[in-house]
Amino acid sequence: MLWAAYGVTEQGGFKRSTASVGALYPLDLYAAIGDSGVNGIPGGFYHYDPLAHRIDLLSEKDPRQDLAKASLRQMWMARAPVSLVITAEYSRICNKYGERGKRYALIETGHVCQNIFLQAEALSLGAGIVGAFEDEKVIEILGLPKMHEPLLIMPVGRKG
Numbered sequence: 008m009l010w011a012a013y014g015v016t017e018q019g020g021f022k023r024s025t026a027s028v029g030a031l032y033p034l035d036l037y038a039a040i041g042d043s044g045v046n047g048i049p050g051g052f053y054h055y056d057p058l059a060h061r062i063d064l065l066s067e068k069d070p071r072q073d074l075a076k077a078s079l080r081q082m083w084m085a086r087a088p089v090s091l092v093i094t095a096e097y098s099r100i101c102n103k104y105g106e107r108g109k110r111y112a113l114i115e116t117g118h119v120c121q122n123i124f125l126q127a128e129a130l131s132l133g134a135g136i137v138g139a140f141e142d143e144k145v146i147e148i149l150g151l152p153k154m155h156e157p158l159l160i161m162p163v164g165r166k167g
């Protein structure tokens with residue numbers, strides 16, 4: 008799912024599954040995984056490294072409950088075994104394109120989001136989209152780097 012969202016699609020290259028203005032890739036993907044949520048992966052909070060196609064454990068604490076509370080108490084989110092979090096580091100793109108870079112990063116986020124929906128469908132999973140959350144709380148709960156602004160949270164799980 009992370010590969011479909013933002014993974015590298017060319018052999019030995021760096022270009023991704025998502026179009027990116029100037030191929031600057033200003034986004035980061037994180038995964039909040041519940042205990043027993045994904046076969047073979049311990050619960051916790053992970054960062055996706057697209058070039059290595061690897062997830063790196065950042066914290067062993069499963070943040071899904073806190074994430075749901077910070078999302079205006081949309082507690083349904085915590086029932087999904089995984090929540091993917093899309094963040095933007097605007098400087099990566101604004102250094103070249105100025106303020107307009109923000110627009111490009113937001114458009115790119117929509118593309119990543121749609122890739123996740125499509126891959127969920129292909130895997131017969133369900134995915135949701137959450138933009139209603141308190142930025143500061145989410146940043147604190149997840150311990151995000153200062154420059155990584157959370158834009159979307161996408162709970163993913165089995166339907167029904």
Ligand SMILES: Cc1cc2nc3c(=O)[nH]c(=O)nc-3n(C[C@H](O)[C@H](O)[C@H](O)COP(=O)(O)O)c2cc1C
Nearest residue numbers: 078079081083120135136137138139140158159160
């Ligand atoms: C940017 C964005 C943010 C959204 N945030 C939330 C949210 O926080 N909680 C939620 O339940 N749905 C959220 N939605 C989903 C919309 O409510 C949903 O797409 C709309 O009701 C249409 O329903 P459908 O997508 O199932 O067709 C969001 C959608 C978008 C595009």
